[in-house]
Amino acid sequence: MPIVVNLDVMLAKRKMQSKELAEKLGITPVNLSILKTGKAKGVRFDTLEAICKILDCQPGDILEYVEE
Template sequence: MPIVINLDVMLTKRGMKSNELAEIVGITTANLSILKTGKAKAMRFSTLAAICKALDCQPADILEYIEE
């Protein structure tokens, strides 16, 4: 998939743990893990917005397109 999820990079930059973010966003740690590893096939805009709010970032900080 040409879309790369850089969620782990942003978590490190913000000094936040995955379980903290999951709690703030209101998703399970298992679902956050699926997002982090790039195994998710879709993401709700409301989830993306909540992640961006919690990490004080833009969607482009989390999502990256890399041509195959």
Template sequence: MPIIINLDVMLAKRKMQSKELAEILNVTPANLSILKTGKARGIRFDSLEAICKALKCQPGDILEYVEEES
């Protein structure tokens, strides 16, 4: 998939653990893991907003487009 999720990078920059972010977002660590590993098929804008608010970042800090090679 050409969309890369850089959630681990932002968590490291903010010195926050996944478990802590999951608690802030009120989601299970398993659901957060699905997003972190790129296995999620989509993300709601309100969820993205909550992540950005918790990590004090922009959506572009979390999501990255990388063109696939043909």
């Protein structure tokens, strides 16, 4: 998929663990892993908003378009 999820990069920048983010988002670590690995079919605006709030970033910092 040409949309790449850079959640790992942002987590590293904020020195936060996936488990902690999953807890703060209120989703399971498995679902967060699906999101990080790009297996998700879509991201809800609610989830994106919460991620941006927790990681103090913009949606563009997490999602990137890379032409295949």
